[in-house]
Amino acid sequence: MTELDPQLMQQVRARFAYVDTCPFQGSRIFFENAGGALTLNSVVETSTKFAAIPDNQGRDNVASHGLVDTINKAKSDAADLFGASSGQFFVGESGTELLFRLVRNAATAAKAGGVILGSTIEHPATRSAAQHWAENTNRPYVSVPHDNETGLSRAENYAKYVTPDTRVACILHASPVTGMGMDVAAIAAAIRAVSPECYIVVDGVQNAAHGTLDIDSYDVDGYAISPYKMFSRHGYGFAWVSDRFMHAPHEQLIGGPETAWEFGTRDTGSYATFSDVVSYLDWLGAQTAPSENRRERLIGAGKAILAHEKALCDAMIQGIGNLSGLADMTDVEIIGGLDNPNRKGMVSFRIKGRASAEIVTALNERGIRTHTRKADHYSGNVLDPLGWSDCVRVSMCHYNTMDEVRSFLTAMTEISDL
């Protein structure tokens, strides 16, 4: 199976808000999913419903019990989606804030001394947190160089740098610049082989919308995502900590439950919208991989998503029918190569000698939204070693269609002077 069936695609698209129009621009194709994925209609409805409820959690009244039930249901839904049979889920302000919290608490919970390890492929959320807390806990920060050719950090790369005194290590699950997914389980195994007690924190923000999650198989301690990049909405981040990390000394209210990781009054609506995401993926799995078992349906949905995205990326790079792909266009260069099996819904490219911003504007004028990544503090870690000052990032999700890729290639044929 590759592309989603056209009838199913119609049903998928009907479930999302602003799938082909923008309230500011009108008709448009949305290839800016790494900046924020489309929002489920159910998430919009649920947000409105919960925004109107005045009650707080933890009271002995029927509304309060209802709110707590909603939160507990969302945590159980998240356990199914993430494939986590232990540990704890909690919400925070954003992906960045949660990753800082995970790294900070790992750095202070770990035995004194040693080093903090990260990789040059990481988003600045974990790179900044790890460097800040290395400095503030008097530890060197060690950086594993990623592989320019593939846009990845691999277990072999980490194995060269991990030492028995590595106290905290960060892993990026998928890059929002190269679009490549890392093998988290293999990297974690390489770290644990040398430093078994290391706290391992994973940035899952870019990966979350692109395939399956399987926390139980990763052997890590912390994992964070941003629900606005996974069909929910802005305003909260979602994290998981392992049993070990949950019980380790961490920031919390004095006298509060020892294992609590939540900070203050939660927005019940954010939890409720996370349940909407899981319900949606469950429905998608029921269409693509029917099973009596919910986890199996969720895995099936992830596989169908990845297969569809691969079909879109391959078409964008290699062309469709008579339409040339990016690979055929003069002076086009693609990050991570033309046939990278780790690619997850994203194609980042440049036309040598042309400003990427100019291409993004030309695409915008043709109703196609993409994004320029510059060699700044967000993307310089990937672009600088390539010697690129910028690139065009085309980021897709499973609700994007082959017709949209055709429109993109038609536009690029004009823009690139093929």
Ligand SMILES: Cc1ncc(COP(=O)(O)O)c(C=O)c1O
């Ligand atoms: C890999 C990665 N990590 C962290 C973040 C930051 O997430 P947030 O915007 O929720 O702070 C992003 C945002 O795009 C990201 O792609």
